Amino acid sequence: MKKQDITVILLSYNTKKITETCIIKLKKSKDFCEKKLGNKIKVIVVDQGSKDGSALVIKNKFNWVNVLSLSENLGFAKGNNLAMRQVRSPYILLINSDTFLNKDTLYKVLKNMDENPNIDMLQVGFRYANGGFEPCGGYLPNPLNTILRFFEVDILLYNIGLIKPIPVMGFSFYAKDREMEWISGAFMFLKSQVFEKTKGFDENIFFYGEDFEWCKRIKDAGFRIQYTSKIWVTHLSGASTHNECGSSYIKQLKGYLYYHEKYFPKYHGAVKSALILSLSLKTVLFAVLDNAKARVYKEILRESLKL
Known part of the structure; x- marks a missing residue:
């Protein structure tokens, strides 16, 4: 196995305690890999103007x-x-600050890449803090699967083999190694040449949607994205963002609309109209079933009209 160096990049924003835990676990994985291979692993923490003293503590x-x-x-x-x-x-x-590596994670991902030189970007399995499985990728957005996702029927249609959904939720999909169209930005292991050729994330996206947008350009450039079921990490899922569900959802929707404006401009209007209709229906439905959810969807609808 080749002695290959790695640069680990970790973003931190007002997550002092979580970031500390992430770094402690990262250090164990770093030491284990360097001892086994004699390579060098550099760690860069980008502190995004945290107000909780994160940068000084680190x-x-x-x-x-x-x-x-x-x-x-x-x-x-x-x-x-x-x-x-x-x-x-x-x-x-x-990695995100809420992504925790195991002791052998870095060694195993390097070993996987060494044994499969045709792989350019690697995604590992995600588990919640309680050990439960978390979905971490799927198929690239298109007008059809995006609209069906807005109406929350995409997974049902996927289960009967009619469409390829954006996030794939079922455990069976992640039970074996497979090539992916997009993977979560919470853990992306890649060859540096992927960044050099594609120039990284689209900086017009502040948060949400940047992972599948970059993965589209990575795939279009001829690189291969792979998922492995043999390696896993813990992901606290959302702990690094501090976003309430309504705010997070609005940013996700904004990401979908931006993606379609960029890659499917002909259908952008139809996708946005479908979004407004789906939110309107949910607002009416939950007005009868759950007033709290109805208020959330009403606010999301109000914000979506501004997008």
Whole structure:
């Protein structure tokens, strides 16, 4: 197995305690891999203008970490791109501050890439803190599967073999290794040449949707994205974003609309109209069943009309 260096990039924004835990677990994985292979693993933490003292704590507690302290939150895309431009190693690992590695994670992903040189980007399995399975990728958005997702019938139609949904939710999909169309930005292990050729995330996206947008360009450039079921990490899912469900959902919808405006401009109006209709129906439905949810969907609808 080749001795390949890695640069690990971790974004942090007001998640001091979670980021500390992430770095501690990352250090164990780093030490294990370096001892086994004799390689070098550099860690860059991009602190996006945190107000909780995260940057200072990291500098004081973990002097082996390279900290990029920004004056403001530039967003997921810009923050990661900024760090990736500094990379000189053959491999890059992007993780969120709420993604926790196991001791052998870095060693195993390098081994997987070494044994499969045709793979350019690798995704591992995700588990929640309670050990439960978490979906982490799927098929690229298109007007049909996006509209069906808005109406929440995409998974039903996938289960009977009619469509390919954007996020695939079923455990059976992730039970074996497979090529993917897009993977979650919470863990992306890639060859540096992927970034060099595609220039990274679209910086017009602040948060949500940047992972599948970049994966589309990665696929279009001829690179292969692979998922492996043999390696897993813990993902707290949402702990690094501090977003309430309504705010998060609005950002997801904004990401879908931007994606279609960029790649399917002919259908952008239809996709947006379907979004408004689906939210209107949910608002009416939950007005009868659940007033709290109805208020949330009403607010989401109001914000979506501004998109």
